[in-house]
Amino acid sequence: MGKVCAVAGSCDGFAANRSRAPMMTEMMLMLEEGATPEQIDKVMVGFGYPMGPFAVNDISGLDVSYEGRKRRAVANPEYRKLHVPDRLVEMGRKGQKTGAGWYTYRDGDRTPYPDDVVKQVIAQVAEEFGIAQRTFSHEEILHRLLFASVNEACKILEEGKAYRASDIDVMWLYGFGFPRHRGGLMYWADTVGARSVWQQVSEWHERYGKRWQPSKLLAEIAAAGGALREAKGASA
Numbered sequence: 001m002g003k004v005c006a007v008a009g010s011c012d013g014f015a016a017n018r019s020r021a022p023m024m025t026e027m028m029l030m031l032e033e034g035a036t037p038e039q040i041d042k043v044m045v046g047f048g049y050p051m052g053p054f055a056v057n058d059i060s061g062l063d064v065s066y067e068g069r070k071r072r073a074v075a076n077p078e079y080r081k082l083h084v085p086d087r088l089v090e091m092g093r094k095g096q097k098t099g100a101g102w103y104t105y106r107d108g109d110r111t112p113y114p115d116d117v118v119k120q121v122i123a124q125v126a127e128e129f130g131i132a133q134r135t136f137s138h139e140e141i142l143h144r145l146l147f148a149s150v151n152e153a154c155k156i157l158e159e160g161k162a163y164r165a166s167d168i169d170v171m172w173l174y175g176f177g178f179p180r181h182r183g184g185l186m187y188w189a190d191t192v193g194a195r196s197v198w199q200q201v202s203e204w205h206e207r208y209g210k211r212w213q214p215s216k217l218l219a220e221i222a223a224a225g226g227a228l229r230e231a232k233g234a235s236a
Contacts, residue, residue: 004170004174006162006167006168006170006171007162007163007167008161008162008167009159009160009161009162010161011156011159011161014161015153015156015161015162015167015168015171016168016171016172016175016176018152018156018161019149019152019153019156019168019171019172019185020149020172020176021152022148022149022151022152022211023053023145023146023148023149024053024065025080025082025148025211026144026145026148027040027053027054027145028082028084028085029080029082030136030141030144031084031122032083032084032122032125032126032129032131033126033131033132033133033134033136034126034133034134034135034136035136035141036114036119036122037052037054037102037103037114037118038052038054038114039136039141040052040053040054040141040145041053041054041055043138043141043142044142044145046138047142047179047182048179048180048181048182049177049178049179050177051177053145054102054103054112055102055103055112056177057095057101057102058095058096058101058102058103058105058112059095059096060095061094061095061097061101062085062088062089062093062094062095062101062102063089063094063095065085066085066086066089069081069082069085069086078210080211083125083128083129084121084122084125087121087125088101088102088118088121091117091121093117096110100115100117102115102118103115103118104117143192143200144204146185146188146189147189147197147200147201147204148211148212149185150185150186150189150197150201150218150228151197151201151212151214151215151218152215153165153168153185153186154215154216154217154218154221154228154231155215155217156168156233157217157231157232157233157234158215158216158217158233158234159233159234160233160234160235161233162233163232163233163235164231164232164233165186165228165229165230165231165232166184166186166187166229168184168185168186169183169184169185169186169187169229170184172184172185183229184229186228186229186231187228187229189228189229190227190228190229194218194221194222194225194226194227194228195222195223195225197218197222197228198214198218198219198221198222199222201214201215201218202214217231
């Protein structure tokens with residue numbers, strides 16, 4: 001069939017989507033804190049992605065993940081709701097198929113154009129919840145998105161839901177358009193260094209709370225000076 005396969009255990013999102021979910025969460029929450037969709041997309045395209053995550057979300061449809069968030073909110077009273085995308089969906093902005101999502105689109109033109117309506121929704125959410133606005137560096141955006149997923153990938157390995165880190169890299173390279181020259185999520189993380197990743201994750205854990213709790217496996221690899229790309233799952 002021409003497919004590249006990797007084994008994953010049973011969990012919400014399996015190994016691929018589960019490892020990517022924290023990245024999606026952080027990019028939504030950074031909007032509330034002062035970043036813009038076009039800024040985040042520019043950072044990720046500069047990193048090597050063919051398209052930014054918000055532009056991709058407009059293609060797949062904002063409503064695809066909407067029901068999943070509602071389900072998680074019902075199941076977990078502590079679930080951190082993503083107010084901005086939820087409100088856009090409820091306004092009928094579901095992406096390219098409705099002519100507007102994170103960006104607006106013109107008839108016969110798939111070019112994403114920044115939209116003041118989105119900026120207004122972001123500003124309303126920030127004001128309503130008392131979220132302070134600030135500026136973000138390109139490095140902070142990149143690291144906050146990808147470190148969240150590196151940490152989750154380590155938790156997936158801890159739980160034995162994937163055999164090896166390289167399997168997760170394969171999923172990101174073939175499934176999510178991760179830049180080929182970066183080698184995959186975990187391979188790239190080693191270019192930063194496990195200890196540096198762990199230190200930043202720990203700092204964000206103190207600042208942002210439970211969702212950034214460091215993986216035990218990440219802490220162990222950092223302490224040993226090991227390589228994340230060589231990590232094995234609990235059952236491997």
